[in-house]
Structure formats: C-alpha cells, structure tokens
Amino acid sequence: MQKQYIRTYLNNKLLAYVTAAACLFCAMLMGISIGTVSIHPMTIIRVISAEIFPFISLGNTDAMHANIIMNIRLPRVLLAGLVGASLAIAGAAFQGLLRNPLADPYTIGVSSGASLGAVLTLFFGLSIPFAGMFTLPLFSILFSFLTIFAVLLFARNIERSMKVETIILTGIIFSSFLGALISLMIALTGEELRQIIGWLLGSVSMRGWAYINIILPFFIIGAILLLVNSKELNAMSFGEEKAQHIGVDVQKRKMMVLVAGSILTGAAVAVSGTIGFVGLVIPHLTRMLWGPDHRHLLPLSILMGSGFLIIADLVSRTIIAPAELPIGVITALIGAPAFGVILMKRKNKL
Amino acid sequence: MLRVQQVTGGYAGAPVVKNISFEVEKGELFGILGPNGSGKTTLLKMLSGILPHTSGDIVIKGKNLSEYTPKELAKIIAVLPQHSSQAFSYTVKETVSLGRYAHQKGWFQSWSGKDEEAVNRVMEQTGISQFQDDDIQQLSGGERQRVFLAQALAQEPEILLLDEPTNHLDLSYQKELLDLLSVWSKDCGLTVISIFHDLNLAGLYCDRLLLLENGEVNINHVPNEVLKEGRIREVYRTKIEKLPHPRVAAPQMVLVPERSQAESQLEKRIDQASLEVKEDLLVLRSPFPLKTMSSGVTGSGTGWNRIFLNRHVSKNYDCSDHRAEMAEFVREIGFEPGETVGMMTAVYIEDYSSQFYEEDTFSVFVVVTAGVGNAVDASKSEEHSYHLTPGTINTWIFVNGHLTEEAFIQSIMTATEAKTRALYDQEVIDAVTGTIATGTSTDSILIAAAQQGENLEYAGTITPLGKLIGKGVYECTVEAIKKSQSRIKR
Numbered sequence: 001m002q003k004q005y006i007r008t009y010l011n012n013k014l015l016a017y018v019t020a021a022a023c024l025f026c027a028m029l030m031g032i033s034i035g036t037v038s039i040h041p042m043t044i045i046r047v048i049s050a051e052i053f054p055f056i057s058l059g060n061t062d063a064m065h066a067n068i069i070m071n072i073r074l075p076r077v078l079l080a081g082l083v084g085a086s087l088a089i090a091g092a093a094f095q096g097l098l099r100n101p102l103a104d105p106y107t108i109g110v111s112s113g114a115s116l117g118a119v120l121t122l123f124f125g126l127s128i129p130f131a132g133m134f135t136l137p138l139f140s141i142l143f144s145f146l147t148i149f150a151v152l153l154f155a156r157n158i159e160r161s162m163k164v165e166t167i168i169l170t171g172i173i174f175s176s177f178l179g180a181l182i183s184l185m186i187a188l189t190g191e192e193l194r195q196i197i198g199w200l201l202g203s204v205s206m207r208g209w210a211y212i213n214i215i216l217p218f219f220i221i222g223a224i225l226l227l228v229n230s231k232e233l234n235a236m237s238f239g240e241e242k243a244q245h246i247g248v249d250v251q252k253r254k255m256m257v258l259v260a261g262s263i264l265t266g267a268a269v270a271v272s273g274t275i276g277f278v279g280l281v282i283p284h285l286t287r288m289l290w291g292p293d294h295r296h297l298l299p300l301s302i303l304m305g306s307g308f309l310i311i312a313d314l315v316s317r318t319i320i321a322p323a324e325l326p327i328g329v330i331t332a333l334i335g336a337p338a339f340g341v342i343l344m345k346r347k348n349k350l
Numbered sequence: 351m352l353r354v355q356q357v358t359g360g361y362a363g364a365p366v367v368k369n370i371s372f373e374v375e376k377g378e379l380f381g382i383l384g385p386n387g388s389g390k391t392t393l394l395k396m397l398s399g400i401l402p403h404t405s406g407d408i409v410i411k412g413k414n415l416s417e418y419t420p421k422e423l424a425k426i427i428a429v430l431p432q433h434s435s436q437a438f439s440y441t442v443k444e445t446v447s448l449g450r451y452a453h454q455k456g457w458f459q460s461w462s463g464k465d466e467e468a469v470n471r472v473m474e475q476t477g478i479s480q481f482q483d484d485d486i487q488q489l490s491g492g493e494r495q496r497v498f499l500a501q502a503l504a505q506e507p508e509i510l511l512l513d514e515p516t517n518h519l520d521l522s523y524q525k526e527l528l529d530l531l532s533v534w535s536k537d538c539g540l541t542v543i544s545i546f547h548d549l550n551l552a553g554l555y556c557d558r559l560l561l562l563e564n565g566e567v568n569i570n571h572v573p574n575e576v577l578k579e580g581r582i583r584e585v586y587r588t589k590i591e592k593l594p595h596p597r598v599a600a601p602q603m604v605l606v607p608e609r610s611q612a613e614s615q616l617e618k619r620i621d622q623a624s625l626e627v628k629e630d631l632l633v634l635r636s637p638f639p640l641k642t643m644s645s646g647v648t649g650s651g652t653g654w655n656r657i658f659l660n661r662h663v664s665k666n667y668d669c670s671d672h673r674a675e676m677a678e679f680v681r682e683i684g685f686e687p688g689e690t691v692g693m694m695t696a697v698y699i700e701d702y703s704s705q706f707y708e709e710d711t712f713s714v715f716v717v718v719t720a721g722v723g724n725a726v727d728a729s730k731s732e733e734h735s736y737h738l739t740p741g742t743i744n745t746w747i748f749v750n751g752h753l754t755e756e757a758f759i760q761s762i763m764t765a766t767e768a769k770t771r772a773l774y775d776q777e778v779i780d781a782v783t784g785t786i787a788t789g790t791s792t793d794s795i796l797i798a799a800a801q802q803g804e805n806l807e808y809a810g811t812i813t814p815l816g817k818l819i820g821k822g823v824y825e826c827t828v829e830a831i832k833k834s835q836s837r838i839k840r
Contacts, residue, residue, distance in 0.1 A: 099437035235448055239435050241400050246505065247424025247452030292438035 016290045020303035024081070027307035031077040031314050032069055036321065039065050039073075048074070075212055080204045080313040080327070081306035082215050083268045084278055086222065088305020090264040091279020092286070092297050093226045096233040097257050101287075101342060102168055104280035105144070105265040109174035111276065113147025114140040114262075114269035115200060116178045122196065123185050137214055141266030147174060148258055202275035202328030204313055211271045218267030223302065225260035229253055230294035237292070275309070275328045277335020282308055284342060351376040351541045352397070352410050352509060359396055359403030360565070366392040368565045369406070374558075376508075377539040379532060381552040383576070384562030385586050390545045391432075391513055393562070397543065398429045398511055410509070424452035428507035432514050434498045436486050442497050443482040446473055449504025472503040475530070491518035499527070510534075512544035516551060528555045553577050553600045561585060577601040619750040620800065621706045621715050630662035631683070632699050632717065636798075640748070642691055643758045644796035647676040649691035652758075657690040658796065660719055660744050665696045693744045693794045697721035701837060703829035707818045711804040712751035714815070716822035719744045720830035725773070725787030727780040734782055734791065742790040743769060743827065746798070747819055751806045753799040760809035761797045761819055767811065768820045769793070772827035776835075 029041045043062075047069045050056045087105055094103040094110075105111045117139040120126065128135045155170040186196060226233075232253040235243035244250045268275070282305040286297055309327070312334070316325040352374045360366030367389040374380045384390050395401040397408060399415055408415040410426060418426075428449070436445075449472075450465040473479045476496045481489070486497055495518050502510060510531070516524040532555055534540040546552035552559055553573040561568040561576050563585045569576050579592045582603055589606035618637050626633040639654040649655050659680065668675075676694065677687040697719045704717040721742040726734060745765055753761070770788045780787040799806075809815040 096438075099435060101437065231451060231454075234440075234444075235451060237436075237438055237440075238445075238448070241395075241429075241431065242434060244400055244420060245398060245424065245427075245429040245431075245502070246448055247421040249420045287438065291444075292440050293444055 013290070013296055016296065016300060017303070020286075020300050020307070024303045024307040024310075027310040027314075028077055028081065031080070031310040032073040034314060034318060035068075035073065037065075037068060039069065044069055071208075075207065075209050076204055076313065077310050078212055079207050079215070079271065080309045082212065082219050083204060083272045083275065084282075084309025084312075085302040085306040086215065086219050086264040086268040087275065087278040088282035088286075088301040088308070089223055089226055089298050090261045090268075091305075092283035092294070092301040093229075093233060093257050093261050094279070095283055096237040096292075096294055096297075097254065097261075098167060099237050099239065100167055101284060102280065102339065104277065105261070105268075106175075106274065106276035106278075107168055107280060107339070108148065108171035109151050109178065110144045110148050110262065110265045111269055111274040112175040112178040112182075114144040114266045115274050116147075116182055117141070117143025117266065118270055119182050119185055119196060119200075123189060133210065133214060137218060137267045137270035140270040141218070141263050144266040144269070145259065145262035147178070148262060150174065200273050201326035202273040202331070203324075203326050204272050204309075205317065205324060207271065215267045215271045218263050222260045222264035222267070223298075225256055225263070227298055229257055229260075230298050233257065233294040233298075234292075237294070273326075273328065275331050277331045277339065278305055278309055278312075280342075281331075281335050281338045284338070351378075352543070353408075354397070355407045355409070357393075357396060357403045357406035357408060359401065359405070360389070360392050361401075365404065366565050367396065367403070370562075370565075370567055371406075372560055372567065372570050374509075374541055374543055376541055377535050378557050379535045379542045379555055380544070381556035381559045381573075382543065382545045382562065383549060383552055383559055384568075388562040389565040390562055392565075394429075394511055394513055394543070394545055398427055399423055421452045424505055424507075426507060427509045427511060428502035428505040429511045430495075430499050430502045430513065430515055432517055434494070436494075439485040439487050441483050442478055442486055442489070443469065443473070445486050445497055446478075446482075446500045446504050449501040452505060468506060469504050472500045475503065476500040492520060492523050495519060496523075496527075507540070509541045509543065512542065514545050514547050516546075516548065524551065531555070549577060549582065549603045553602065554595065554598060574601055577603055579603075619713060620748040620798070621713070622704060624715075625704060625717065627699060627702065630699055632660035632702055632719070634658040634717070634746070634748075636748075636800075638800070639689065640798040641753070641801045642796060642798045643762070644691050644693075644798075645794045646691040646693045646796060647673055647794075648680060648687050649689075655689050655691045655798070657685045658746060658798065659685070659690060659692040660699070660702070660717075660746070661692060661694050662699045663694050663696060665723075667694070667696070691796055691798075693796070695719050695721065695742060695744050696723070697742060697830075697834050698837065701830060701833040703826040703833065705822055705826050707822050709814055709818060712749065712806060712815065714750070714818040714822055715746075715748040716819070716826045717746040717748075718823065718826035718830045719834075720827055721834050722773070722776075722778045722787065722790060722831060724790040724792065725778045725780050726789060726791045727783050727785040728788040730780065730783040730785060731791075743793040743830075744796075745769060745794070745823055745827070746796045747823065749797070749799040749806065749815065750802075751799060751804040751815070752801050753797075753809070753815075754805075754807050757806050757809040757815065758797050758799070760813075760816065762795055764809055764811050764816045764819045765795060765797075765823045768823035769827050772824050772831065776828060776831045778831065 029044060032044050033039050033041055043065055047066045051070060091104040094108065095101055118136055121136050121139040126135060126139065128138060131138055151170050151174050155167045159166050232248050235246050235248045240250050283297065283301050286300045286304050290296060290300055312330040313327050316327045316330045319325060355371050357370050358365050358368050370393065382390050382393065392401060396403045446469050450468060453465060473482055476499050478496050478500055486494055515527055519527060528551060531542050535542045556573055558571065559573050559576040560570045568585055577592065579590060582590050590603050591606055593602045593604060595602050620636055624634050624636060636656050639656050642649065642655045643652050644650055676692050680687045680690050680692055702717060702719045707714045724742050747761060747765055773787050773789065778787045806815045809819060811820055
C-alpha cells in the first residue's frame with residue numbers, strides 16, 4: 001500500500017515536471033522561431049543539435065538562419081529564460097520565507113535595490129579589481145541584499161508579527177525612495193545615462209552571449225542554495241518559531257535563503273533591468289497547479305518562470321513590430337492584475 | 351528529565367521571567383498556570399529554545415539547552431503553540447510529515463519507511479487520518495489544532511510543550527486531547543509541560559502545577575495545594591470559590607460574578623408574607639433563588655431553588671415512583687421541578703405551624719408540619735421493618751443571611767436536636783418499641799439561605815443562628831404536633 005502511495009505520488013509529480021518542461025520547450029521553440037524572419041522549428045532543432053554535436057551535418061540549412069538562431073535569437077531566449085527562472089525561484093523562496101504569497105523581488109523592493117546598485121556602479125564608474133564584467137552584478141547583488149535587510153528590519157520595527165501588508169507597504173516605500181535616487185542620478189549625469197532608463201524598464205534584447213555568461217554562474221549558485229533549503233522553506237512557511245521547534249536552524253537557513261534570493265535578483269536585474277511580477281505570478285500559478293511543497297515548487301517555478309519570460313519577451317518584440325515594448329511592460333500588464341486578484345482573494349478569506 | 355535553575359530572562363528590557371527554578375520528571379503531566387502577563391508563554395519559549403535566557407540554566411536530560419543543535423533538540427522537545435499560522439495550502443499529511451524533519455538524515459534527507467510509519471501512526475492517534483489529503487486551510491480550528499498536535503508527535507519527542515492546547519477546542523475535544531495526553535504520559539512516559547488557562551482542567555489532569563505570579567514562582571505543588579481559594583483569589587485578583595469535583599478527587603474553582611449594587615441591596619426577606627396556604631398544599635415562593643440543602647422529594651441535596659412545596663397526600667399514597675409523580679405534580683400546578691423543593695406529608699396542611707424570628711442582622715423563618723403516626727425511636731430503629739410512607743415531620747428553615755457549608759450542616763444538626771426534644775416533651779411514643787420517639791420514619795428537612803447580608807459561619811446550638819433555629823424548630827414542632835393530635839382526638 002505504501003509503495004502504491006509513493007508511486008502515485010511520483011507519477012503525479014512526474015506529470016508536473018513533464019508538463020512544465022514541455023511548456024518551456026515549446027516556449028523556447030516559439031521564441032526562436034517567431035520574428036521578422038520566421039524559422040521552421042525543425043531548422044532550429046537541427047542548427048542547435050549541430051552546434052552541440054559537431055558530427056551532425058547542417059545539410060542544406062540556410063546559413064543566415066543558422067546565424068540568426070545562434071547569434072541573435074538563442075542567446076536572447078536563453079537570457080530571458082534564465083532571468084525568468086531566477087526571478088521565479090527567488091519569488092517562490094521569498095514567499096515561503098516571509099509566509100507571504102504577495103512577496104516577490106519587485107514588490108518587496110529588492111529589484112529597486114539591485115537597480116540602484118547597478119546605476120551607482122555606472123554612475124561612479126566603479127570597478128572591483130579582477131571582477132571585470134562581474135562588477136555590475138556583484139554590486140547589484142550587494143544592494144539587493146542590503147535592501148531586503150533594510151526592508152525586513154523596517155517592517156519588523158513597525159510590527160513584530162510582520163503582516164503581509166506591512167511588508168508590501170515597506171517594499172513600496174523602499175521602491176519609491178530608491179527609484180527617486182536613481183532618477184536623481186540620471187538627471188545629474190545628463191545624456192550618457194539616459195539609455196539606463198530603457199534598461200530600467202527591463203529588456204533582454206541585444207544582450208548576446210556575454211550576458212548569459214554573467215547571469216549563469218549566479219543563477220546556478222542561487223538556485224542550488226535554494227533547492228537544498230526547500231525542506232527548510234516548507235518548515236519556515238509555518239513560521240520561524242514553528243520551524244525551530246521542528247528542528248530547523250532558522251537563523252542559518254534564513255540567511256542562506258536571503259542571500260540566495262539576493263544573488264538571483266541582483267544578477268537578473270544586472271543583465272535585464274527590473275522586470276516586475278514574474279516572481280509573484282509564477283510561484284503562485286505553480287502552487288495553484290501542483291501544491292505548495294517547496295521541494296517541487298522551486299524546480300517547477302524555474303521551468304515555468306523561464307517559459308513565461310520567453311513568451312513575454314516574444315510578445316514584447318512582436319506585438320507592435322517592428323518597434324519593441326520593454327518586457328517589463330508585458331509582465332506588469334499580466335502581473336499587476338494578478339497581484340490584485342491574489343490580494344482580493346486573501347481579503348475574502350480573512 | 352528537565353531542570354530549570356534560577357532562570358531569568360525575557361524580551362529586551364525588563365525580564366519577564368525572574369529567577370525561576372523547578373524540575374519535571376519523566377512521564378509527568380506538568381501544568382503552568384498564572385494570570386495574563388505572568389510570564390507563562392515566555393517561560394515556555396525559553397524551554398523550547400526560542401527565547402534566550404539571560405541567567406540560570408535549563409538542563410534537559412543532563413545536558414544544557416544551549417549545547418543542543420536545533421535538530422537534536424527537536425528529537426527531544428516538540429512544541430504545540432497557541433496559534434499556528436499557515437500561509438499556504440499544504441495538505442494535512444504534508445503538514446504532519448514536516449514533523450519528521452529532525453529524523454531525516456543525509457544530504458537528500460530521504461523519506462524512509464520509518465518516517466511514513468510514524469506519520470501514519472500519529473495521524474491515527476489524533477484522529478485526522480480521514481482527511482490526510484485535505485487542505486489545512488479548509489479545516490476547522492479544532493481539526494487544525496489536532497493536525498499540529500500530530501506534527502509535534504511525529505517528532506517522536508520525549509517532552510511535549512503545549513501552550514493552552516485546549517484554546518480552540520470545544521468541550522468534547524478538550525477532554526479528548528487531555529485524556530490522550532494523560533494516557534501518553536502515563537503509558538508511554540511522555541513528559542508533558544503545558545500552559546493552562548483553565549484552572550479546573552489543570553487541576554483535573556496535571557500531576558503538578560506551577561503557579562506564576564509576575565514572572566516569579568508563587569508555588570510548585572500538587573493541584574490540591576496550588577488551587578486554594580485564597581491563593582487563586584490573590585494571584586488572579588478575582589472572586590473565586592473552590593468546590594470539590596463530584597467524581598474525581600480534584601478541586602474545581604468557580605468564578606463569582608459581581609452582583610449589581612441594586613441587586614445586593616435588595617431588602618427582601620423570606621417571612622410569613624411569602625407563604626401561601628392552600629387546601630392541601632403549602633407554597634413558599636421566594637423572590638430570588640435560595641441556596642438549599644434538603645431531603646425533599648424533588649430538589650433534594652444541595653442546589654438553588656425558588657419554590658418550596660409541602661404537599662398533602664393521603665395515607666394510602668402509592669410510593670412506588672414518588673419522585674416522578676411529584677415532579678409531574680409540580681409541573682401540573684405550574685412550577686418548574688428544576689427550581690422547586692417538594693416534600694410530601696400525610697398531615698393536613700392547615701395544621702402547619704410557622705414562626706418568624708429576628709436578630710439584629712439576620713432572621714429565620716421556620717415552617718413545620720408534624721404528624722407522629724410513624725414515630726420512631728432512632729436508637730431502637732432496628733426493630734422496625736422498612737417501608738416508605740409519606741414524611742410526617744417536615745421542617746423548613748429559611749435563613750435571611752449568608753451561610754457557609756458548615757453552617758448548613760450545623761443547622762440540620764441543631765434543628766434535628768430541637769425536633770427530638772419537642773417529641774420528647776410531647777411524649778410521642780414509638781408504637782413498636784414503646785419508648786419515646788426521636789422523630790418519624792420519613793422526616794424531611796430543608797435549610798434555605800438567601801446568601802445575602804450577614805455572613806453566618808456557624809450554626810451550632812449556641813451560636814446566634816443556632817439559637818434561633820433551635821428555638822424556632824422546637825416551638826413550631828411542638829405547636830404542629832399539638833394541632834395534629836387535637837385533630838385526631840376530635
């Protein structure tokens with residue numbers, strides 16, 4: 001009977017992973033295929049396979065198609081995927097840790113902190129020795145970490161129990177304040193930082209492979225840090241005291257989750273600017289579909305988040321083609337109403 | 351199992367818990383009591399390692415609390431807090447399974463057969479197996495509390511800490527939970543330390559109680575010693591009285607509500623005016639309930655009653671189910687048996703005798719009906735065969751004063767002695783033995799007190815109250831005997 005139970009359990013979860021992976025795969029194919037030049041999915045698969053396995057011949061594939069895939073669309077899709085994955089898993093973790101289904105790197109102000117870090121780096125032309133191109137993400141990460149600490153400290157001072165609404169309000173206060181600082185700096189610099197404004201709205205266009213190299217190591221570190229804490233996140237979502245009663249080393253685990261969340265957010269913001277609501281909508285949707293258990297919620301959120309952002313990017317560059325919308329506009333158009341619905345449902349329940 | 355030595359601590363600033371020491375043995379059910387803000391929850395949080403203590407030692411199984419890692423501690427101590435928050439829709443089983451966290455080993459912390467078994471067992475024990483796949487957010491407060499109890503038990507702890515565990519439970523679940531805890535502590539050696547709000551529950555189930563007052567130990571002793579009227583009144587600063595539990599050797603504390611000024615100043619008292627004499631029924635209606643101790647047919651024992659009946663029945667009255675018949679009768683004439691003391695007599699009601707006696711601060715109203723057809727000498731009563739006939743000397747004593755339980759009993763003694771003396775002086779003879787009777791075979795007595803006004807602690811024969819009762823019962827009994835005897839002569 002026990003075996004039976006485990007089997008149905010596994011099958012259930014297996015189905016979840018298969019579905020989520022299939023969604024991601026389709027999203028990637030669509031993201032690469034659709035554009036001013038349409039590319040047949042089979043061509044995409046052939047080109048990418050040939051790139052990975054040199055013994056597969058490209059055959060009679062158009063060299064221009066191969067070029068578009070490998071140099072323009074694939075890096076763009078991968079970057080969108082990684083950013084989406086980072087934001088979604090960070091959001092899922094923040095929500096579990098703060099016992100707050102409305103938490104998300106954007107709503108609690110961490111994204112703004114990361115932006116400020118990035119803008120400061122550009123403004124002062126900062127550079128960490130030997131860090132090279134990682135200077136910018138490192139500063140973003142540092143600032144997102146500082147921001148989340150400040151937000152939590154502030155919220156706790158207002159109200160010990162740290163109600164959902166308090167944290168969100170605090171996040172809004174911090175976002176506005178940090179946003180104002182960024183605007184101030186942009187105004188002070190004149191022309192050269194104007195381009196930042198576009199970047200701030202969030203975009204994954206024209207970034208190329210270099211940006212993937214920047215985000216990938218941080219994504220791997222952050223995701224692993226969170227995945228090994230998924231059980232602890234389950235416990236902490238019942239409250240820190242409860243988690244400690246169950247045997248979780250709360251101080252240590254909480255720090256790990258906060259650091260990991262900051263790494264993921266900071267790196268995502270460093271490569272793509274602030275893209276809101278991915279971390280809110282995706283974990284929520286995933287939880288609704290497959291339950292709140294973080295051991296599955298986190299990896300499923302990665303798959304769903306990357307798929308979602310790839311599609312959002314696709315929409316942003318095709319909907320008013322040839323012009324492009326910032327991707328943040330699309331996510332906010334979907335995310336903000338979702339945020340409202342979640343808030344409303346919570347209120348009804350109380 | 352657990353030793354607390356001179357522990358002080360609390361939240362930043364002033365210590366909430368001051369210099370507390372106590373020990374709990376394995377298998378004990380240990381209760382922590384105290385008014386709000388006395389430091390109960392703070393103390394419990396220190397025991398579970400959530401709050402640090404600034405001085406003193408907490409030693410668990412011979413090892414200092416601070417030397418345990420969270421996981422080690424979770425295998426020994428489980429906690430059921432007062433409120434458990436749940437932000438997400440975990441299933442019941444997922445929630446309970448979290449309790450196994452400390453037992454899972456290795457990097458992947460895989461779920462073993464032993465974990466599965468433990469989870470199924472505790473769900474069975476707490477009666478939540480049937481909704482193991484339900485969402486905990488959909489459960490009722492009581493069911494949820496049981497889920498978290500199961501989660502704590504899944505830790506397979508040696509010590510279970512509970513913070514007012516019965517808070518959200520209705521009566522039957524309160525009892526069920528405490529019965530379970532009691533069984534586990536006795537049979538499985540589980541040490542239970544629990545905060546209680548309800549003094550009575552604590553007194554019923556705990557082996558020992560720790561009473562906290564302003565963060566300090568007031569007393570640490572068995573329930574009977576801790577739950578003393580004076581102590582509880584002082585610590586909780588409220589009016590409270592202690593009663594024995596009807597079935598278990600445990601004290602029960604009851605609250606005494608403050609009477610409104612207007613009510614307590616009521617100068618109403620029970621006297622001749624309250625008495626109504628009908629053809630075959632003597633009715634006394636009290637404007638307010640009286641505390642009574644009586645041997646009537648209805649309303650016997652102790653209680654609170656407003657209506658008092660003495661009913662004439664024929665000598666041939668069938669006594670086979672006299673209680674039910676009497677209750678029926680009471681209902682028929684428009685009274686509620688639940689607030690009525692009813693007695694029966696074969697004597698004609700008009701032969702009753704009553705008298706009002708007054709002292710400075712209290713008064714007594716006595717009503718007697720007396721027939722001596724069944725007169726018995728109590729010292730030789732073994733010569734009588736047992737049969738029940740309607741009571742023949744019915745004595746009612748109404749006291750406009752406040753009587754202690756002791757005074758109630760002494761009133762009965764005093765009245766009985768006075769009655770016996772009346773029979774002696776009237777030379778009432780026991781027909782079987784030929785000696786002077788001490789009473790009749792089915793006499794009834796009622797002591798009813800207003801429980802307002804003067805506090806009358808005693809009612810022995812030479813106390814002020816005893817004097818009135820003795821005199822009153824004697825005089826009324828003599829008069830009533832004379833009346834009924836003269837009727838017989840006629």
